[in-house]
Amino acid sequence: METVHLKINNIPVEVPQGYTILQAAKQANIEIPTLCYLKDINCIGACRVCMVEAKNRRGLLAACVYPAEEGLEVFTNTPAVIKSRKTTIELLLSNHKKKCLSCLRNNNCELQKLALEYGVDEDRFQSEEPIYEIDDLSPYIVRDNNKCINCMRCVAACKNVQSISVIGAIRRGFDAHVGSAFDKSLDNAPCVGCGQCVVSCPVGALTEKPQEDKVWDAIADPTKKVLFFTAPSIKATLGEAFDMPIGTNVEGKMAAAIKRLGENVSAFNMDFTADLTIIEEANELVERIKNGGTLPMFTSCCPGWVKFVEHYYPEMLPHLSTCKSPQAMFGAVLKGYYCQKNNIDPKDVFVVSVIPCTAKKFEATRPQLRSDENYDDVDVALTTRELARMIKRAGIDFTNLPEEDFDAPFNKATGGGAIFGATGGVLEAALRTAARILDGDFKKVDFEEVRGPEEVRVATYEVAGVTVKVAVTSGLGNARKLVEKVKSGEADYQMIEVMACPGGCINGGGQPTRSDSVSNYVDYKALRSKALYDYDKNAEFRVCDDSPVIKMIYDEFFEAPGKEKAHHYLHTSYTARDKYYK
Ligand code: SF4
Ligand code: SF4
Numbered sequence: 001m002e003t004v005h006l007k008i009n010n011i012p013v014e015v016p017q018g019y020t021i022l023q024a025a026k027q028a029n030i031e032i033p034t035l036c037y038l039k040d041i042n043c044i045g046a047c048r049v050c051m052v053e054a055k056n057r058r059g060l061l062a063a064c065v066y067p068a069e070e071g072l073e074v075f076t077n078t079p080a081v082i083k084s085r086k087t088t089i090e091l092l093l094s095n096h097k098k099k100c101l102s103c104l105r106n107n108n109c110e111l112q113k114l115a116l117e118y119g120v121d122e123d124r125f126q127s128e129e130p131i132y133e134i135d136d137l138s139p140y141i142v143r144d145n146n147k148c149i150n151c152m153r154c155v156a157a158c159k160n161v162q163s164i165s166v167i168g169a170i171r172r173g174f175d176a177h178v179g180s181a182f183d184k185s186l187d188n189a190p191c192v193g194c195g196q197c198v199v200s201c202p203v204g205a206l207t208e209k210p211q212e213d214k215v216w217d218a219i220a221d222p223t224k225k226v227l228f229f230t231a232p233s234i235k236a237t238l239g240e241a242f243d244m245p246i247g248t249n250v251e252g253k254m255a256a257a258i259k260r261l262g263e264n265v266s267a268f269n270m271d272f273t274a275d276l277t278i279i280e281e282a283n284e285l286v287e288r289i290k291n292g293g294t295l296p297m298f299t300s301c302c303p304g305w306v307k308f309v310e311h312y313y314p315e316m317l318p319h320l321s322t323c324k325s326p327q328a329m330f331g332a333v334l335k336g337y338y339c340q341k342n343n344i345d346p347k348d349v350f351v352v353s354v355i356p357c358t359a360k361k362f363e364a365t366r367p368q369l370r371s372d373e374n375y376d377d378v379d380v381a382l383t384t385r386e387l388a389r390m391i392k393r394a395g396i397d398f399t400n401l402p403e404e405d406f407d408a409p410f411n412k413a414t415g416g417g418a419i420f421g422a423t424g425g426v427l428e429a430a431l432r433t434a435a436r437i438l439d440g441d442f443k444k445v446d447f448e449e450v451r452g453p454e455e456v457r458v459a460t461y462e463v464a465g466v467t468v469k470v471a472v473t474s475g476l477g478n479a480r481k482l483v484e485k486v487k488s489g490e491a492d493y494q495m496i497e498v499m500a501c502p503g504g505c506i507n508g509g510g511q512p513t514r515s516d517s518v519s520n521y522v523d524y525k526a527l528r529s530k531a532l533y534d535y536d537k538n539a540e541f542r543v544c545d546d547s548p549v550i551k552m553i554y555d556e557f558f559e560a561p562g563k564e565k566a567h568h569y570l571h572t573s574y575t576a577r578d579k580y581y582k
């Protein structure tokens with residue numbers, strides 16, 4: 001590999017050819033501030049916050065795009081550099097709705113951090129008052145363009161990572177802003193709800209639609225039983241909202257904290273319905289393989305992916321497993337089995353799921369998830385960030401909280417359910433169960449071939465004379481390529497796992513927002529995934545069918561996978577949607 005030699009702040013640095021000044025500086029342990037730059041997603045040199053000075057070069061250089069050149073002498077902190085950055089921040093703030101006190105990104109905002117670091121006087125340049133209407137019509141995302149800094153990170157995430165391009169720069173000049181075509185609300189656009197735009201936003205212009213108040217109201221209502229359940233990935237990410245190291249498993253503290261939110265609150269483990277999804281899905285796969293059903297079968301547990309198929313590949317809907325997602329299954333189990341067993345009117349139960357993404361907020365509103373008696377199976381879906389805010393508002397000292405178990409009867413689950421939160425986890429858990437269905441003596445539990453960060457992982461297994469060919473991908477840009485291969489006949493798999501978010505739910509649009517110094521330099525996805533795989537390795541049960549709660553619920557309620565009752569509560573249907581509209 002060819003290398004180049006340069007100096008940054010008089011420190012000699014040797015870096016591979018092709019590195020930018022920003023990357024070279026990082027290697028020399030010098031941090032240059034950024035706003036529009038987001039590693040692997042957005043590198044357009046637009047915001048001008050990363051400007052540096054270099055000997056024998058005219059003017060200032062944008063470090064995120066300027067190449068590290070042989071013999072270059074760079075200075076990152078000169079008076080000219082500081083003046084330039086300060087002016088840029090002042091200009092950004094000149095038409096910014098400065099409402100830090102109530103902003104959901106307060107204390108976790110890249111612009112606010114820079115303003116503080118550079119001692120910026122917010123009001124040097126006066127501009128018009130905020131002019132944009134807040135778009136809060138969708139059930140999952142709020143866009144406030146009065147806080148947008150036009151960094152285009154959300155646009156790049158939607159286009160380059162997800163291949164959706166449902167948002168972009170519209171209008172010209174002073175009126176240029178980010179929005180959907182014809183300035184329509186996100187609610188009226190073919191957005192899949194993944195929230196990758198939200199976690200890419202450095203400021204408070206994009207947030208999840210906050211719903212904590214509805215939950216607080218339910219907790220304050222003595223006639224309600226408030227039943228929380230937390231998705232598999234939350235145990236590996238919630239700690240970050242309390243400044244714990246990335247990848248800390250906080251399952252016990254999380255269960256304890258939720259129970260302290262109110263006397264009428266129970267905390268259940270959604271890994272249980274991840275197990276339940278696998279039982280139903282593995283049986284559906286074996287059934288399709290044995291009886292010539294539609295193959296490949298795509299997983300259906302990710303509502304971002306499901307909505308993507310509904311909008312962009314409606315002809316592929318028969319390929320989606322009919323299984324509901326774990327969130328939707330839990331809602332049905334609580335308002336069905338749990339209420340019947342405990343003789344409670346489902347209207348007196350308030351179901352709160354804690355989920356990694358904004359797509360599940362949309363999913364909770366799907367008409368397919370309304371019961372025959374006209375109530376929603378899931379009343380509110382809260383992101384990890386919203387749960388963290390509730391815990392903080394309740395004054396709970398999360399870091400020092402003694403660990404507790406989830407509440408019975410939905411307190412036990414398997415490692416197979418836990419790894420649902422990382423890309424490849426659903427397929428691996430399904431393989432464990434499907435292999436057992438085909439060959440009762442099958443012993444392999446670790447299917448490492450389907451783990452990892454590669455764009456697509458493929459594997460072939462021989463089980464009891466049956467060849468099972470599988471593929472895994474995450475990120476909708478990668479998914480689109482795989483679907484095209486399936487359509488052209490180039491890919492002949494039996495089962496394909498797709499998660500909308502790159503890396504899976506551990507990187508969902510509702511997870512704790514990371515600062516640029518983390519997003520751009522730390523492999524947080526690997527650290528979060530590791531927490532789930534370590535959990536699986538040490539779990540009492542690793543194959544979903546071994547869970548005592550699974551055995552109980554089939555014995556007491558569903559009888560057997562795929563049977564009529566299981567089908568009624570645990571399976572669903574999909575809606576072909578338009579490519580251009582909602
Ligand atoms: S986006 Fe940042 S600077 Fe703007 S109001 Fe929110 S916290 Fe303050
Ligand atoms: S939620 Fe996903 S699809 Fe919708 S605008 Fe954001 S990135 Fe694009």
Ligand code: SF4
Nearest residue numbers: 302304357501505508
């Ligand atoms: S991958 Fe997970 S977090 Fe992302 S949209 Fe799908 S279910 Fe939500």
